[in-house]
Amino acid sequence: MSNEFSEREARVRESFSRQGFMRHLGAEVTALAPGECEIRVPYRKEMTQQHGYFHAGVAAAIADSACGYAAYGLMPVTSSVLTVEYKINLVAPAAGETLIARARVLRSGKTLKICAADVVAVKDGKETLCATTLSTIMAMHDKADSPSKT
Amino acid sequence: MSNEFSEREARVRESFSRQGFMRHLGAEVTALAPGECEIRVPYRKEMTQQHGYFHAGVAAAIADSACGYAAYGLMPVTSSVLTVEYKINLVAPAAGETLIARARVLRSGKTLKICAADVVAVKDGKETLCATTLSTIMAMHDKADSPSKT
Amino acid sequence: MSNEFSEREARVRESFSRQGFMRHLGAEVTALAPGECEIRVPYRKEMTQQHGYFHAGVAAAIADSACGYAAYGLMPVTSSVLTVEYKINLVAPAAGETLIARARVLRSGKTLKICAADVVAVKDGKETLCATTLSTIMAMHDKADSPSKT
Amino acid sequence: MSNEFSEREARVRESFSRQGFMRHLGAEVTALAPGECEIRVPYRKEMTQQHGYFHAGVAAAIADSACGYAAYGLMPVTSSVLTVEYKINLVAPAAGETLIARARVLRSGKTLKICAADVVAVKDGKETLCATTLSTIMAMHDKADSPSKT
Numbered sequence: 001m002s003n004e005f006s007e008r009e010a011r012v013r014e015s016f017s018r019q020g021f022m023r024h025l026g027a028e029v030t031a032l033a034p035g036e037c038e039i040r041v042p043y044r045k046e047m048t049q050q051h052g053y054f055h056a057g058v059a060a061a062i063a064d065s066a067c068g069y070a071a072y073g074l075m076p077v078t079s080s081v082l083t084v085e086y087k088i089n090l091v092a093p094a095a096g097e098t099l100i101a102r103a104r105v106l107r108s109g110k111t112l113k114i115c116a117a118d119v120v121a122v123k124d125g126k127e128t129l130c131a132t133t134l135s136t137i138m139a140m141h142d143k144a145d146s147p148s149k150t
Numbered sequence: 151m152s153n154e155f156s157e158r159e160a161r162v163r164e165s166f167s168r169q170g171f172m173r174h175l176g177a178e179v180t181a182l183a184p185g186e187c188e189i190r191v192p193y194r195k196e197m198t199q200q201h202g203y204f205h206a207g208v209a210a211a212i213a214d215s216a217c218g219y220a221a222y223g224l225m226p227v228t229s230s231v232l233t234v235e236y237k238i239n240l241v242a243p244a245a246g247e248t249l250i251a252r253a254r255v256l257r258s259g260k261t262l263k264i265c266a267a268d269v270v271a272v273k274d275g276k277e278t279l280c281a282t283t284l285s286t287i288m289a290m291h292d293k294a295d296s297p298s299k300t
Numbered sequence: 301m302s303n304e305f306s307e308r309e310a311r312v313r314e315s316f317s318r319q320g321f322m323r324h325l326g327a328e329v330t331a332l333a334p335g336e337c338e339i340r341v342p343y344r345k346e347m348t349q350q351h352g353y354f355h356a357g358v359a360a361a362i363a364d365s366a367c368g369y370a371a372y373g374l375m376p377v378t379s380s381v382l383t384v385e386y387k388i389n390l391v392a393p394a395a396g397e398t399l400i401a402r403a404r405v406l407r408s409g410k411t412l413k414i415c416a417a418d419v420v421a422v423k424d425g426k427e428t429l430c431a432t433t434l435s436t437i438m439a440m441h442d443k444a445d446s447p448s449k450t
Numbered sequence: 451m452s453n454e455f456s457e458r459e460a461r462v463r464e465s466f467s468r469q470g471f472m473r474h475l476g477a478e479v480t481a482l483a484p485g486e487c488e489i490r491v492p493y494r495k496e497m498t499q500q501h502g503y504f505h506a507g508v509a510a511a512i513a514d515s516a517c518g519y520a521a522y523g524l525m526p527v528t529s530s531v532l533t534v535e536y537k538i539n540l541v542a543p544a545a546g547e548t549l550i551a552r553a554r555v556l557r558s559g560k561t562l563k564i565c566a567a568d569v570v571a572v573k574d575g576k577e578t579l580c581a582t583t584l585s586t587i588m589a590m591h592d593k594a595d596s597p598s599k600t
Contacts, residue, residue: 020205021208022205024196046174047170047171048168049171057212057214058171060211061207083206085237087235087237088236088237090232090233
């Protein structure tokens with residue numbers, strides 16, 4: 001990967017580390033490439049809905065962050081990233097030891113990036129699709145994401 | 151309110167109390183009426199995105215739960231509730247001491263309920279609209295939500 | 301209404317008149333105010349789905365155009381308008397003599413406007429909600445909509 | 451393909467033929483398989499938005515019908531089909547001689563089918579992605595789609 005992407009990757013990881021909510025979820029960025037991002041969350045009781053599965057809110061949150069950072073990896077270093085909107089379909093109960101969101105940029109415009117993410121639950125090593133999202137991410141140009149760089 | 155709704159309200163509160171994720175967020179049901187539900191979360195660092203505002207994932211999670219429970223309040227006692235899908239538009243940074251999701255059922259079909267929720271941030275007593283959602287909630291008939299009643 | 305809005309209204313009507321598809325539907329702009337737009341379509345066989353009701357595609361198309369023009373009425377004269385995305389929930393069969401989409405801008409940012417529209421069917425003078433939408437509209441600055449003004 | 455699918459295919463084509471709106475668009479079903487459907491519309495002035503491209507309403511309408519019929523092909527013969535909701539992202543101007551929607555069922559539940567469709571414009575033989583959708587389709591059991599079979 002190019003130096004330019006290394007710089008962007010560092011920026012993604014630094015931004016992610018400032019998200020108190022992702023830390024509160026126990027979420028980690030487990031893969032990153034230009035226009036792609038994967039985020040994982042291990043199962044624990046704090047992640048559940050009323051039947052003991054992962055809460056849809058966890059799936060939505062990591063899918064949203066994965067889309068945002070997949071898009072952010074394609075943005076100039078001087079910009080920051082913002083989710084405009086997304087839609088999620090919950091297609092199966094999220095039962096398993098780990099929840100994984102995998103996002104990719106479908107269309108990369110200058111201001112807006114259109115992204116999709118799939119969320120799978122891993123149970124006994126087998127992945128099941130739980131949710132799928134479609135989202136619109138915006139680049140805020142000339143407004144660096146990190147407070148120290150503003 | 152009728153006895154029938156009292157029973158449904160008790161059921162909503164009992165189901166909510168089993169959501170480990172809502173507890174992990176510090177979320178509370180602060181109003182409940184037939185076809186309506188309000189959920190609040192106080193601000194803390196664990197709720198933040200990279201700029202220190204409430205993370206969109208928190209707004210989405212409480213909007214989703216509020217829609218689900220607004221709909222659940224209209225369902226027969228023998229049914230359980232499931233979010234099919236939702237869409238969220240994030241319209242302003244969620245800056246404030248408290249985040250409030252207010253949901254209402256727009257259309258109550260037998261199997262599907264269409265709901266909308268607004269999410270506002272309260273700062274110095276003033277509410278600002280941060281997000282708005284549109285969602286589809288499903289009644290699973292003859293499948294009680296509580297494990298003890300299954 | 302101000303002169304400025306009159307100019308914007310004229311621009312909306314001129315842009316609408318260039319939409320061959322709206323003409324093909326028999327659609328008309330029946331109300332216009334800053335941040336609001338109403339579009340109507342009379343019933344005919346060419347508008348139907350397989351059961352003889354208005355096709356969801358007609359509801360979606362006039363809701364989309366109504367959102368776009370509600371937003372466009374708030375944009376500078378030198379800009380053009382683009383739908384980024386929308387979501388529609390179809391809540392009842394669209395049975396009636398006329399279909400009406402009523403759109404309003406929920407949040408007017410510089411680049412993006414978030415809009416909502418309700419679609420009602422009118423039968424024997426009574427309105428029934430058939431569909432509701434949530435959409436993201438973009439202003440293309442310094443790119444006039446009309447070819448003669450480009 | 452099995453006899454059972456042949457029967458379902460015939461039912462899809464018969465239902466499509468009753469959609470006055472699809473005929474008004476000049477739309478045709480050009481491919482059909484279990485859980486998949488392709489619909490095409492040739493360009494003409496009646497299909498345009500204000501800049502002469504295909505109107506987003508045409509893209510949305512054929513994507514919606516393609517999703518509905520992709521799902522319908524998996525439903526029992528005694529059921530009818532209904533779009534609950536969809537979301538569409540418009541990712542590029544729809545410029546070309548033909549617009550094609552290709553839909554596939556992502557998850558086939560008993561009552562609900564979750565579908566995705568891509569819409570491409572074909573210009574000088576080259577396809578460009580214009581729109582992508584995510585939708586929820588419902589089976590109405592024991593309610594045949596064709597009036598003659600009700």
